[in-house]
Amino acid sequence: MATFILAFVVGMTYGGLVRKITARVHNRIGPPFYQNFIDAFKLYSKTSAIHHGAMHFMGPAFLMVSSIVSLMIVPVLIPGGDSWYNSWFNNMNAGGDLVFLIYIMVFGSLGLALGAGQTGNPNSSIGVTRGLSQMVGFEIPWVMALVALMISYKTTSIVDFINIQQETGKWLMFENPFAFIAAVLAMLGMFRYSPFDIVGAPSELASGPVSENGGKFLFTMMSSGSVFSFVKLTLFVDLFMGGAENLVILVIKTFALYMIPVLYGIVSPRYRTEQAVRFFWGWPTFIGLLAILYAVIF
Amino acid sequence: MYNDKNSQKIVDIIQNWARKHSIWVLAYGTGCGAIEIAPTMTSRYDAERLGIRGAATPRQADVLLVTGYLTVKTVKRVVRVYEQMQSPKYIIGFGSCTINGGMYYDSYNTINLLDKYIPVDVYINGCMPRPEAVIQGFVKLQQLIAEGKANGAQKYLDNLAEYKANQAKIAPHWIAKAPDYNW
Numbered sequence: 001m002a003t004f005i006l007a008f009v010v011g012m013t014y015g016g017l018v019r020k021i022t023a024r025v026h027n028r029i030g031p032p033f034y035q036n037f038i039d040a041f042k043l044y045s046k047t048s049a050i051h052h053g054a055m056h057f058m059g060p061a062f063l064m065v066s067s068i069v070s071l072m073i074v075p076v077l078i079p080g081g082d083s084w085y086n087s088w089f090n091n092m093n094a095g096g097d098l099v100f101l102i103y104i105m106v107f108g109s110l111g112l113a114l115g116a117g118q119t120g121n122p123n124s125s126i127g128v129t130r131g132l133s134q135m136v137g138f139e140i141p142w143v144m145a146l147v148a149l150m151i152s153y154k155t156t157s158i159v160d161f162i163n164i165q166q167e168t169g170k171w172l173m174f175e176n177p178f179a180f181i182a183a184v185l186a187m188l189g190m191f192r193y194s195p196f197d198i199v200g201a202p203s204e205l206a207s208g209p210v211s212e213n214g215g216k217f218l219f220t221m222m223s224s225g226s227v228f229s230f231v232k233l234t235l236f237v238d239l240f241m242g243g244a245e246n247l248v249i250l251v252i253k254t255f256a257l258y259m260i261p262v263l264y265g266i267v268s269p270r271y272r273t274e275q276a277v278r279f280f281w282g283w284p285t286f287i288g289l290l291a292i293l294y295a296v297i298f
Numbered sequence: 299m300y301n302d303k304n305s306q307k308i309v310d311i312i313q314n315w316a317r318k319h320s321i322w323v324l325a326y327g328t329g330c331g332a333i334e335i336a337p338t339m340t341s342r343y344d345a346e347r348l349g350i351r352g353a354a355t356p357r358q359a360d361v362l363l364v365t366g367y368l369t370v371k372t373v374k375r376v377v378r379v380y381e382q383m384q385s386p387k388y389i390i391g392f393g394s395c396t397i398n399g400g401m402y403y404d405s406y407n408t409i410n411l412l413d414k415y416i417p418v419d420v421y422i423n424g425c426m427p428r429p430e431a432v433i434q435g436f437v438k439l440q441q442l443i444a445e446g447k448a449n450g451a452q453k454y455l456d457n458l459a460e461y462k463a464n465q466a467k468i469a470p471h472w473i474a475k476a477p478d479y480n481w
Contacts, residue, residue: 019346028344035320035349042320042360045313046384050357123355209353214357214384 002088004227007071010251011226012036017255018262024265036226040219048215052119059115060213061219066108067228073101074235077250078243098146098156101235102139107137108228112209112221119212127208127291130273131199136187137280138196144288145183148176148295149239158235162243173240177292180240184260185284189276190232191258193265196276204270233257303384312447315381317360318440319349324359324383326376329366331393334426343429350436356382361439364367364418366426367402369396369408370468377465380416385451390435391418394425401425414464 016033025068030289051057089230109131116124153164165171173180179258189196200208210221233254237244241257244250271279325335326422327390338345339352356379364376391412394400399410412418419442422435442448454461 023344023346024370027341029347031346031351033351038316038349039320039322042313042316043314046386048384050384202352202354207358210358211355212357214355214359218358248379 003071003076004068006076006089006126006247007227007230010254011228011230012040012223014229014255014258015226018258021262022104022266036222040222043219043222044217046215048217051211053210055114055118056217057115058210059112059118060224062111062115062216063108063228064220064224066104066111067224068232069107070101070104070231073097073104073158074158075162075232075238075243076234077247078166078245080297081160096118098150099159101158102143102146105232106135106139108224116209118204121212123206123211124209126210127201127205130205131209133199133273134189134192134196134280135275137277138186138284141182141280141288142186142190144285144292145179145186146239148179148182148288148291150296152298153290158238161239165242171240171242176291176294178287178294182284182288182291183236183240185287186280187232187236187257188261188264189243189280191229191259191265194258195265195271197265197269198269198273198276201270210231229258230254300465302397314443314446318443321350321361321436321439322346322353322355322359323348323350323361323363324356324379325363325365326374327363327365329364329368329393329395331365331426334429334432335363336363338429343433344434345433348433348436348440356380357384359383360386360390361390362368363390363392364396364412365392367393367400368412370407370409372471373409373465374469375382377416380454386448387451388419388439388448389396389450390439391421392435393427394423394434397421397423409468412472415461415468419448419450 013036014037016031020030020033072256106249113128113132116128149161152175153161155161161172192199199205200210205211212217213221234250236257237250237253241253243251325332327335336419337343339350356362360383362376362383368376375425389412391397395402395408396412396418399405399408400440402408403410409415420435420439422431424431427435439448
């Protein structure tokens with residue numbers, strides 16, 4: 001529970017900060033950093049007098065379930081650390097497994113795809129098609145990077161990766177740099193900021209899969225998106241940056257990592273779907289291949 | 299349920315505060331006024347600092363911004379869009395054309411007063427209103443929301459027969475056949 005509240009608050013605050021940073025880059029003042037909380041509360045207090053059938057209700061629920069399950073198996077802090085609040089964030093640390101995580105991270109999008117399909121809105125269907133195509137693109141370098149790590153250290157447990165980094169004192173982003181680069185390039189697609197915001201393109205697709213969802217549906221999607229972005233950032237910190245001893249270090253590391261897709265996104269226009277897939281199957285996949293070779297040879 | 303100042307509970311005050319600071323706008327930009335939306339939203343006048351932000355679809359929107367004149371043909375679409383929005387929902391009539399027809403006052407196929415067909419909460423006059431005036435209109439709407447006086451959606455439900463009759467006068471065949479979006 002503590003983990004969920006932490007993920008929600010940090011994720012929403014990051015969302016607000018991103019809007020503020022985007023505004024500053026545009027030379028605007030921008031909304032306050034807590035704007036996302038206001039938006040979420042307002043969405044929750046709106047009526048939702050629509051329904052398009054059972055799957056429409058299940059879509060946001062699948063998203064939320066996927067976010068929470070992946071949150072539960074990603075260690076937030078280094079297990080067995082000595083901070084006084086460390087035991088609050090234990091989750092299911094010992095059971096954290098990368099192969100299961102790769103599966104469960106895709107589950108939410110598939111659930112949303114089913115939910116969006118039933119609304120019958122053509123924009124939703126196009127958005128889902130684009131999202132799944134893009135996922136086929138970025139999953140390949142992402143899985144290659146993870147497989148490289150698994151080959152190097154002969155384990156799939158996230159806790160083991162943290163412990164290895166703690167014992168040797170070297171971050172995996174320097175031990176296997178190719179894997180880190182491939183994973184970061186895949187992360188650009190994972191966070192769906194420009195130029196990979198082809199799924200929810202606001203003016204082109206009318207926000208894509210979420211176009212028929214207002215009020216509480218949108219609230220659920222928004223909060224699960226915030227939680228999920230926290231999960232992804234924490235996973236990157238755990239795998240490549242040696243985990244976090246306490247919450248302050250966690251926030252610093254995740255925020256630094258989050259700025260990569262955000263700042264790249266602010267100054268980029270949008271790709272078309274086939275351009276995005278071609279991007280991911282180009283250099284990121286090649287670097288992922290190098291990472292595996294590096295892991296096998298060294 | 300009318301949301302008067304006198305009967306506002308603490309929950310209403312908090313909710314209205316959130317609504318006031320998070321206004322998602324669906325711009326119905328078929329009139330000439332749409333050209334003023336871009337400077338209002340972008341760097342020069344930056345409406346996002348007040349929490350005003352564009353929404354992509356009627357489902358997500360709070361405010362319907364009707365920019366400029368409406369022909370008999372487009373007013374049908376406005377009604378349909380308005381009925382798809384989720385309450386609490388507000389309408390801002392933008393420009394003289396929504397108030398008295400503006401320069402199209404004697405045209406054979408434009409409507410003169412928007413409030414006869416859908417309930418307007420705030421009017422912004424001018425032809426065209428500049429972005430300052432647009433932001434002033436939004437601030438006025440924020441005040442009304444905070445005081446619990448922006449009850450257009452409830453007014454529409456209470457006087458549905460009257461509004462439908464007015465709509466039927468200009469589009470008799472369409473109203474009879476229209477699917478009921480008013481959940």
